Structures are given as C-alpha cells and as structure tokens.
Amino acid sequence: MADAVHEFELIERIVARLRDTARGDGVVLGPGDDAAVLEIPTGHQFVVSTDTLVADRHYPGGACADAIGYRSLAVATSDLAAMGATPAFATVSLTAENLTVNWAEHYAGGLATAARDFGITIVGGNIARGPESVTVTVHGHTPGGMAITRSGAKPGEVLYVTGSLGGAGLALADENLGEWSLVALKEDSPLKRYWMPRPRLELGIGLRGIASAAIDISDGLSSDLDHLCRASGVGCDVDLDAIPLYAGATALDAVAMGDDYELALAAPPDVRDTIADLAQRHGIPITPIATLRKDANPGAGWTQGGTLVEVRPGYRHF
C-alpha cells in the first residue's frame, strides 16, 4: 500500500498548500471526490477553456515549480478575459516523471498565488507519472448572451490592443529563464511578464456589451489578429508604428512573439470614449491600432510608413 498512500499523501499536501484557494463561492464540492460540484449565478452561462503547457516546449525544462504553477493558471485564465467572463474555477492536471512532495508543494504555491490574483478556486485535478506537462481547464461565467467572441467584429469598427507588446518576448533571451522563482522577479521586468502574465480580467468584464469581438494575444498579435479577422470576416492594415511597445522591444518582434497575454479587441467608433474611460479606470492603456474593413480575403495586413511589410507569424504549435 506504500505507493498508493504516497499518491494520496501527495494530493493531500497539494490541497493543503492551496489553502483558501481550494474553497470558494459556488464550490458545492471541491477537491477529493470523483468530481467537483459547482454553481454559478442564476441566468449566467458557463465559459470554459483548456490549455496545456509542455516542458521544454512552452517553458524551459527544469524551471522553478512555483513559476510553472503561476504561469499555467495565468495562460488558461487569459482566455476567460478575452470572453469577458468572470473567472471562477479551475481543474489542474499535472504529469511528471518524478513528482516529489517538494516540487508539488512549490507548484501548488505558485498556483495558489495566481488563483488569489485572479479570483479562481482550484476545484480538482489529476496527477500522473509521465513526461512533464500541465493542463489547466478554467471555468468562468457571464450573464446570458454577454460573452465576447472572436466573430462579432464589423467593417468600420476600430481595432485596439491593451497594455504593451513584446515584454514577455524579451525574457526568452534570458539564458537563465528557467531559474527564476516567483519571489525573485522584479516588478514590470520582462521575466515577470513571462512568468506572471496578468490576464486582463477586469478589462474583459468591463468590455461586455462594448467590444464587438476580442481575442487574447497568446501566440503573437500577427497570428491572433488574423484569427479574429478571419472569424469576423473582415480585413485590416495595421501600421507597425501604432503598436504599443514594451520598452526595448521592436515592433517586428513584438507582433510576432507571444506570451504577453494582452487583448486585441474591436469596437464601434461611437464607444471610443467609453473605452478610454475603461483604460483610465483600470490604469491599462487601450490603444487603437487600425480600422476594420470589408475584405473578400479576410485577415490582417501590416504596413510601416504607408508601405506593406511582411511580419513573421506568431508561435507555431506544430
């Protein structure tokens, strides 16, 4: 029975480390049973998304467990921000060859920090032996019919980007990227942007009923904007000089690199002031970068100084 107890103990230690983030509003039954039982406000709809991070592919193998924990919840939660959903619950499936109690507790510690930052309860999960990877499924909710999709943008609308781009990408140049624990990360540094992305949750909720479409920038603006334009059946030319840049980033890199987890969104011209108010209230820039147009061949084009330019595609999963 020694090994079975070990697995048991490991889960108990993880849940103990999650503390308050393993119980919360709407959680009728949390970790420890065959499934979790969850409630959302009457009249709301569930918003669900899943993301997998693979070691040596989506983050450096051997990276600090607490940083992996934070980042794994953040990247999944960013999809809720893009939908305008209120974050609520997550399940976490952890696979590792040698899952020690120490590693698992550090992972759970980083996860709990992120859960507190985002207002998410960890309601269940799975542990398995195998090549290291983490799959997080996040659950949020919106009032019925209020979720923001990729497909609602229309010609004549304005395209915006939140925050600044290119910061997280700069972190990839740090050859010690995998050696940073959360506590060592300096405020607003590229490393902090990489390991502790801040999904634009409050902005997303504020954009309900205002934005016509949104997508989170996970793979890079060049790819993700293309997804939004194709889903909405519109075109645009984005001037590289209009892109809000993280200090030290170049526009060509910033639009092709992912990991920033900002939002791209579209909205009619007549809500321009509302969007400016929202940006000010939350202290996050929302920058207009193009106007959408009818296009027989939907997608995003790029210009610089009035000339068409080629940009690299974003992160390739295959």
Add this chain to the structure above:
Amino acid sequence: MADAVHEFELIERIVARLRDTARGDGVVLGPGDDAAVLEIPTGHQFVVSTDTLVADRHYPGGACADAIGYRSLAVATSDLAAMGATPAFATVSLTAENLTVNWAEHYAGGLATAARDFGITIVGGNIARGPESVTVTVHGHTPGGMAITRSGAKPGEVLYVTGSLGGAGLALADENLGEWSLVALKEDSPLKRYWMPRPRLELGIGLRGIASAAIDISDGLSSDLDHLCRASGVGCDVDLDAIPLYAGATALDAVAMGDDYELALAAPPDVRDTIADLAQRHGIPITPIATLRKDANPGAGWTQGGTLVEVRPGYRHF
C-alpha cells in the same frame, strides 16, 4: 505562415470529424473561439472532472488512435457516472510529437463514437507538440444537491458493485493490446472492455437519492473501496467469494486490477428492492458484497471463507 495554417487545418479536420458531437443541447458556443459557452438546466449544478492518459503508462504507446480517443473520453466520463451526473460536455487536450492529420482524424473518430454513446458534446480543446498524452475534462450536471459523493455512506448500509470485475484486466495479457482498432473488437471481450469501457451513466442517474455514496472503480476495487470507506469514515470486510467476476478472472486479480469502470456504491438496507429493480431495468447486475460498519480505523478489509486475506493495492499512479 505554412505551419500556422497547418495547426489551423488540423483543428478544422478534427472538428469536421467530430461532426454532430461538436454541437448539442446547451452549447451556446462550441469549438473555435477562446472558450466555449455552456448552459445547463435551471436549478442544476455543474459536475466537473479531469483525467489524463499518458502513452506507455496508461495505454500502450503506438496504440490505435481511435481506441485512444474512445477510452480517453470513457475513463473521464466514468467519474460523472459515479456522481450520478447527466453527462453533457467535454474539452480535450491532445499532445503528441508527430500529430499527423491521419492520426488526429482517427483519434477524433473514436472520440466522436464515445461522445455519441455517452451523450456528450466536445466543446473545445487544445493541441500541442510534446510526448503523447490526452487530458479530458468532462462536465455534467445534477439537480441541485443531488450529486452522489464518496463520503455519504453510513454503518449498517449495504455495499454493492455493478457489473463484473476483472474483464479489462485480462486484456492486459494480450501482447498486441495496442494494435486493436475499435471496429475489430469483439462484443463483451476483455479487449473491448479495456478499450471501450461503458461508464454506468444510466445507473448513476438512477441512483440519485437512493445511493448514499459511490465511486467509480478505475484503479481497482481494493484501492477505490478504501477511498470510499475512508471518505465516509466506515469499515467493511469484503468476502472475495462475493465479488462478481468476469468469466476467466480470479477474485484476487479482479479486485486489484483497474480499468473496469464499474461503480462501487452504498445504500441503506431498505432500498434493496429499488436497487434490484434498477439493475433489472438496465440489464446490469448490482451485487451486494458487504455490510458497512463503524470503524475507528476506516477502510476496507478482505476475507475468503471467513479468513482475513491480503489483497494487492490497485493501480499505482506513483
């Protein structure tokens, strides 16, 4: 852009292969956006569980993709059966080193077959490059407060097992286990039990308000019964001769091997007839195997012919 389009195309081909199983009741928004938007009947609660299958650990590496597809949804859905939940939605995260269109379409075909069998809509997912594994998160629902947990069993109640045990375990002896496609599996064969387990969904729903506790037998009855007894704070002695066996299985193997995905459940003595009716209506035996007792040291003990015996623990995840 060739690689980005490839990923796009791959997802499109998977969704195309899912056909009707990628849309269904309660799905406001299905695959293709940042997240899915879902609805369940008013007054119901969400029931959510996640499971990961790792190649070479939970199934033979190189196994037929359609068989992996079916099994990955089945094992996750079995947790919904144990909760008495009506199955509804699933997200699927697929990781593989060389995810070809052919492999992905076969995987999606098996997944779709299972989704149809269980009444589940595939509402989203993720694909990533990395060592082969599949994580499925399933979502079901029950009327408020009606979910069956592991912790509700009481002393004096009767412990039951559905169906028969040991069938799937026999398949592990087949050295060609990984070479079977779904269409080649013979009805009621050990191989079919292994690759196409049938979660006891109708029984689970029928047991709402009748069973005081339930758990699905995924790791083996010896482990899973121990979980139920500990969660409920009760003890029991199970006689090996009382275990309903698949033809050709021995009791000692059957209780220690997982993969059958039957249910263990507890219920008060006075609903014995109701349970017998339920078994008859669904054509699935529900066999009483022990009576629960107060126990200062909760857990399951084992006897044979009145003598205490040692059984092996179930599947060890670590």
